[in-house]
Amino acid sequence: MDKLLLIPGPSPVVPRILEALARPTVSHVSADLAAEMKTALANLKAAVFTGTGQPFIFAGAGTLSMEVALLNVVGKNERVLVLSQGYFGDRMGQIAEAFGIEYDIIRSPWGSAVRPEELRAALDRRRYDVVAVTHVDTGTGACAPIREYGEVLRNRDLIWIVDGVCATGGIEERMDDWGIDVVLTAAQKCFGAPPGLAIDVFSERALAKRRSLPSVPGYYADVLRWLPSMIDPQKYFSTHGVNEIRAFAEATRIMMEEGMTTRFDRHSRTARAIRAGLKTLGFGLFTEEEFQASTLSVVRYPEGVDDALFRAKYFEAGFVVAGGLGETAGRVFRMGHMGNLTTPQVLAAVEALGLVLRSMGKSVDPAAAVASSFSILGG
Ligand code: PMP
Numbered sequence: 001m002d003k004l005l006l007i008p009g010p011s012p013v014v015p016r017i018l019e020a021l022a023r024p025t026v027s028h029v030s031a032d033l034a035a036e037m038k039t040a041l042a043n044l045k046a047a048v049f050t051g052t053g054q055p056f057i058f059a060g061a062g063t064l065s066m067e068v069a070l071l072n073v074v075g076k077n078e079r080v081l082v083l084s085q086g087y088f089g090d091r092m093g094q095i096a097e098a099f100g101i102e103y104d105i106i107r108s109p110w111g112s113a114v115r116p117e118e119l120r121a122a123l124d125r126r127r128y129d130v131v132a133v134t135h136v137d138t139g140t141g142a143c144a145p146i147r148e149y150g151e152v153l154r155n156r157d158l159i160w161i162v163d164g165v166c167a168t169g170g171i172e173e174r175m176d177d178w179g180i181d182v183v184l185t186a187a188q189k190c191f192g193a194p195p196g197l198a199i200d201v202f203s204e205r206a207l208a209k210r211r212s213l214p215s216v217p218g219y220y221a222d223v224l225r226w227l228p229s230m231i232d233p234q235k236y237f238s239t240h241g242v243n244e245i246r247a248f249a250e251a252t253r254i255m256m257e258e259g260m261t262t263r264f265d266r267h268s269r270t271a272r273a274i275r276a277g278l279k280t281l282g283f284g285l286f287t288e289e290e291f292q293a294s295t296l297s298v299v300r301y302p303e304g305v306d307d308a309l310f311r312a313k314y315f316e317a318g319f320v321v322a323g324g325l326g327e328t329a330g331r332v333f334r335m336g337h338m339g340n341l342t343t344p345q346v347l348a349a350v351e352a353l354g355l356v357l358r359s360m361g362k363s364v365d366p367a368a369a370v371a372s373s374f375s376i377l378g379g
Pocket of ligand 1: 009061062063064066088134136137138139163164165166186
């Protein structure tokens with residue numbers, strides 16, 4: 001039986017995108033694929049609101065796009081400031097460490113994010129050449145105030161990297177207006193495409209920074225090696241993920257048809273609807289209210305509900321959610337609500353949450369939960 005994938009990525013892939021993926025593989029340097037790549041690149045620029053940025057799409061996953069972002073903008077003897085609100089911010093620190101890059105990290109408590117004032121204070125204390133932040137941490141469900149970070153970072157001589165893996169395409173990221181230098185992301189979350197692509201969009205300033213560096217500690221990860229094949233995708237550097245690129249291009253067409261603002265609004269409405277249902281059933285949220293991302297929910301159980309048993313039963317009912325990471329393991333489940341989820345899928349997921357709780361002896365009303373979700377989705 002097919003399950004509905006409600007983990008915080010990969011998200012479910014709709015038939016239109018699956019059909020694009022299933023078409024016969026063509027040459028990676030064909031005019032056919034080049035046209036698809038150009039569509040994907042152009043739509044990607046529109047999705048992050050940049051006119052002058054340079055997008056890169058290559059086979060890999062989000063962690064590669066993190067590595068690419070960092071390696072291409074950090075020079076010798078330069079220093080990076082990482083803001084971490086959880087698991088993936090910490091990973092950015094680990095990547096810096098793996099390459100011997102000097103960095104400092106400011107961590108917020110799990111469930112919140114680093115405040116703009118803390119960023120300002122850190123920049124006043126010490127010179128940094130690069131600042132890397134996570135937009136939404138998929139471990140904690142916390143969304144960082146990146147627009148406010150942008151105000152702090154404006155007119156400073158540094159490169160600003162945003163990890164948008166769990167946000168890009170689902171939550172607003174305005175590269176040009178907010179002064180973001182690199183948005184790094186991946187195909188499998190808010191784009192609703194299958195996993196397999198790493199994505200980085202470099203501002204003119206970020207690309208100029210790369211050009212100013214004599215070399216970077218990467219070969220496949222060097223954006224200057226990729227650049228000719230992004231300008232003319234028929235030029236070979238390394239084999240394009242042909243089918244994944246066609247699927248991703250189709251995913252971006254769906255986005256453009258929907259419109260980015262409508263898409264962001266839909267993500268936020270879906271999150272509110274799911275949370276209304278969760279609340280009716282007696283679940284709580286791990287993430288502090290001020291920081292709750294609209295792309296996933298990190299959910300606390302009602303008293304006495306066993307995590308492993310609950311998730312096994314929910315799986316049997318046809319829905320896949322993820323367990324907690326790090327300090328939250330066994331105490332929460334994580335539910336993704338990104339990409340191209342439909343209203344019937346959301347309502348069915350909420351109803352099944354209630355039915356599973358009831359089967360575990362809780363006196364809850366699944367229909368009331370569905371009604372509270374529907375009042376937000378339907379209204
Ligand atoms: N950054 C964030 C915010 C993520 O959520 C993830 C994946 N969950 C990654 C980076 C790493 O992406 P991947 O698993 O595709 O390597």
